[in-house]
Every structure is written in C-alpha cells, then in structure tokens.
Amino acid sequence: MKGLLYPTRLLRRGGLLVGIMFLLGFFGLGTVSTHSALADANTSYVRVIHASPFVGTADVFVDGKAFLNSFQFASVTDYAALPSGNHKVQIALVGKGIGASALTKTLPVETGKAYTVAAIGATPQTLDLQVFVDNNKVSANQARVRVYHLIPDAGQIDATIGEDNTVKNMAYRDGSSYIDMDTGPCEFKVTVPLVNQTLAVPKTLAPNTITSVFAVGMVKGNPKAQLVTATTPGIPGLPQTGAVPVLPDAATPDAPLLQLTMVLLLAIGFGVIRHGWRHA
Incomplete structure (x- = not known):
C-alpha cells in the first residue's frame, strides 16, 4: 500500500513545487512591470528641432552642460529623458561657446509629459523656443x-x-x-x-x-x-511618449529582496520533495 501511495505523494509535492515556481515567476514579473510603469509615469521626455533660419549650425546647452553639438538646421533629435522642473536652455553659434549664447531661456518640464521644443526665429530679436506638448x-x-x-x-x-x-x-x-x-x-x-x-x-x-x-x-x-x-x-492604447528612450531598470532597488524570496521559495519546494523521498 505504501508503494502505491508514493507516486501520489510525489506528484502532489511536485505539483506544490510547480505552484511555488509559478508564484515566484509571477511575483518577479509583476515587480518589474509595476516599477517600469511607475518609472514611465514619472519620466519626462524632450526632443528638439532646429527651425531657426537665423542661427544656422548651433550648439545647445542645458543647465550649463553641452546637450547638442553642431546641431544643423532642420535636424530633429530623438526624445531624451529629462528630469521634471525648470531647465536653463542656451543656444550659441557652433564653436562660440556658452558665453556667446544667442538665446537663454528657462524651459519648464512637467512630470510624465513629452515635449517637442523648436528653436525658431529669423532675426536676433525673434529668436525663441516654441514648446509643444506631445500626446x-x-x-x-x-x-x-x-x-x-x-x-x-x-x-x-x-x-x-x-x-x-x-x-x-x-x-x-x-x-x-x-x-x-x-x-x-x-x-x-x-x-x-x-x-x-x-x-x-x-x-x-x-x-x-x-x-x-x-x-x-x-x-x-x-x-x-x-x-x-x-x-x-x-x-497602442497607452498615453506614453511613444519615444525610443530606454527606461532605467526600475526594479533594481528591489533586487536583493526578490533574490532572497527566490532562494527561500526554492528551498521550501526542494525540502518538501526531499522529505517525500525519505518517507515514501
């Protein structure tokens, strides 16, 4: 009778291990998906088009650092991630340096939004940044x-x-x-x-x-x-930026906890099967 019960017990305990592995996978994927969604919702994106006939080829600086070099007229960048808040944007003729900026303007960026920023103007007096909110x-x-x-x-x-x-x-x-x-x-x-x-x-x-x-x-x-x-x-169906920017791995901060959970669940599962083998 004991020999007949052994396969049944083994199957039940094996099924338990499969269930544990399923929950482990679901937990891991759920964590990554949740944090990726939060990262996307809290990230802003900006792309720039050079549409100023006056400036010609330009260098663009954001918050005092080089953002675009030798930016030619009619060029459009990909979207780039940018923290929310106010950012100082400066445009200078190529090679002239930030001290010779022809335009200095503050660009407000809201959390979770995407923007197209156009450098426009045909004269020094009309040089400006036109901001469009993208959807x-x-x-x-x-x-x-x-x-x-x-x-x-x-x-x-x-x-x-x-x-x-x-x-x-x-x-x-x-x-x-x-x-x-x-x-x-x-x-x-x-x-x-x-x-x-x-x-x-x-x-x-x-x-x-x-x-x-x-x-x-x-x-x-x-x-x-x-x-x-x-x-x-x-x-499709989501109000994302539609942009190519790659989001950072938002699940990284929780990686140690996830790894510990994996080890504990695996240990429990294999302990159950080992116990079954010893008492079958």
Whole structure:
C-alpha cells in the first residue's frame, strides 16, 4: 500500500513545487512591470528641432552642460529623458561657446509629459523656443500625424495629409491636432497662399507610429522652405511618449529582496520533495 501511495505523494509535492515556481515567476514579473510603469509615469521626455533660419549650425546647452553639438538646421533629435522642473536652455553659434549664447531661456518640464521644443526665429530679436506638448497615444495598428508650422515669413498655411485630411489657416508657431490615419503610402502637402507655393513630401505610414511634419525654412529667403518628417513609435492604447528612450531598470532597488524570496521559495519546494523521498 505504501508503494502505491508514493507516486501520489510525489506528484502532489511536485505539483506544490510547480505552484511555488509559478508564484515566484509571477511575483518577479509583476515587480518589474509595476516599477517600469511607475518609472514611465514619472519620466519626462524632450526632443528638439532646429527651425531657426537665423542661427544656422548651433550648439545647445542645458543647465550649463553641452546637450547638442553642431546641431544643423532642420535636424530633429530623438526624445531624451529629462528630469521634471525648470531647465536653463542656451543656444550659441557652433564653436562660440556658452558665453556667446544667442538665446537663454528657462524651459519648464512637467512630470510624465513629452515635449517637442523648436528653436525658431529669423532675426536676433525673434529668436525663441516654441514648446509643444506631445500626446503620442495611438490606436492599435493605426498611425497618427501632426503638422507644425515653423516658417516665419509664410503667413498662414494650409496642410493636407493624404487625400481626405486638411488643416486650414495654420498660423506661424502652430501645431495641428493629431490626425488618425490608415497605414500605407501617404503624401503630405503644405500650401503657402502668400506666395502660391506648395511643399510636398511622400511618406509610408507604419502601424503604431506617430509622424511629425515640420514646415521649416523661408519662402522669401534662405534656407529655403521645406518639409521635414520625424517618426517615433507609439504604444497602442497607452498615453506614453511613444519615444525610443530606454527606461532605467526600475526594479533594481528591489533586487536583493526578490533574490532572497527566490532562494527561500526554492528551498521550501526542494525540502518538501526531499522529505517525500525519505518517507515514501
């Protein structure tokens, strides 16, 4: 009879160990997921576009430290993590150093938000930073598009996204609302009624992405007006930044506790099986 009970006991105790391992895995993953979500909610992101015809190639400093070197006109950075609070931003002609900054401005950054910061202005007097708050939430398997009017001498413009979406009478320094789009080939057009000029650029919209269309340059001077696009991934259904920044490993502070829990649970599980073998 004892021999018949041994397999049953072993199976029960083996099942207990499997259950312990499952809880261990669930606990570990839950800890990482929870802290990653908290880290994302408490992290701010900033990207920068150089849209100032006056500055040319520039160096950008944040809080007294170099942030971007040899930043060329019409360039767009990826998102970078930035602590919340007020940050001192300075822009200088390339190689001139922070002491020769043409623009010094305080940039307030709120927790959990994403920003596009445009360096704008065609003269020393109009040099400025235009800040846009981003919302890169995207519907699953869809794409989103936003247009930014950064041409200082264009007056109002009209933007066309694909065949069916038009944004009328955009003023300088405006950003359009986000437009939901089907994926696939798409053409962006910006018309400048003031000079009867149309700018166009083709783009293939990928699923779960946010495409920004920046109208930059000058219609009556140099550098010439052009459309610049930048695409970042969005996270379906979540109000994330959609940015590429890699979050720090927020589970690290709890690693010792998690490791101790793993050792204890494994010891309990193997102790149960060993006890079963000795008394079978």
